[in-house]
Amino acid sequence: MSIQLVLAINPGSTSTKIAVYDGTNRILEQSISHSTDELGQFADMMDQYAFREKHVLEELEKDNIDLHDIRIIVARGGLLRPVPSGIYRINETMKDDLREGAASTQHASNLGGLIADALAADIDEAEAFVADPPVVDEMDEVARLAGHPLFRRKPIFHALNQKAIARKHARETGRPYEELNLIVAHMGGGISVAAHRGGRIIDVNNALDGEGPFSPDRSGTLPMGDMIKLCFSGKYTIKEVKKMMVGQGGIMAYLGTGDVREVIEKINNGDEEAALVLDAMIYQVAKAIGAMSTVLEGTVDGIILTGGIAFNQVVTDTIKKRVGTLGQVYVYPGEDEMEALAMNGLMVLNGEIEAHEY
DSSP states (O other), X not given: OOOOEEEEEEEOSSEEEEEEEXXXXXXXXXXXXXXXXXXXXXXXXXGGHHHHHHHHHHHHHHTTOOGGGEEEEEEOOOSOSOBOSSEEEOOXXXXXXXXXXXXXXXXXXXXXXXXXXXXXXXXXXOEEEEESOTTBOOOOGGGTBOSSTTOBOOOOSOHHHHHHHHHHHHHHHTSOGGGOEEEEXXXXXXXXXXXXXXXXXXXXXOTTTTOSXXXXXXXXXXXXXXXXXXXXXXXXOHHHHHHHHBTSSHHHHHHSOOOHHHHHHHHHTTOHHHHHHHHHHHHHHHHHHHHHHHHTTTOOSEEEEEEGGGGOHHHHHHHHHHHGGGSOEEEEEBOOHHHHHHHHHHHHHTTSSOXXXX
């Protein structure tokens, strides 16, 4: 029997993660780090395409992965048009939207589908997909209204990890995901806090485009009046303002670093400003969790803390202290994204699920 491998690709703001699975057996997982200096040479996100693809190929070669054994390539997806949860076959329409940024902005995840498609094109019998992209949209209609008919709330968030961790928690507690009311807070470079009801994410903040808690490098919700004045002050270009919101906002704007571990070190060395900034971020996460408890009408089967920041016990313990009366708090540090991507691909390979057309 020929080897049939599944390759998962997950580009992030400063890394490109890859994993290779033979069935359910993971034979490779690697996070390829990209320094600020390396990425600084590219004016736009799309300019990083060849650079990142080269690193993926070099890593596979270094680990003796034969490309022709790969049958399925699954990428995290990107900022596409809103779609229901699921796995989607990459087609020309999707590639156009990934290049142009259908969600009106660019993100490193947009590169994943393009790299996956290019690799699959060079491998006989290989197919390329994306799974649970950041634009998964299952929101209740009442959650879409923003306060003015020219605007609608739209979800851009960590859909892949939100879904994967919620399902993992359901398995571990012996209850179907479709029967649970959960609040999931993903805390990484961006922070998304979502209400899961009956297997759907019925409300969540736009974790990329300026809504919800501030994060290591994103500003989250800002005072609207002051933001309007800043935008019309003539001091900043639209590109500079967007950078304030994503990339140079949040903790980065206050302290010059987006690494929470460095912030904790500053606090341990007596830095009072660092302590206040971190506490403010935690405060906003807890407040968002409280808001989602009202979305679920107070019936909360569990509050889940996940993402890279959830490795930090200072953060998780402080959130637990603030929200513990709302429901049992569970901590799943890190991300299940690579396994989630690969298992989606494996199910397609085995004929257990069918891919959607984008």
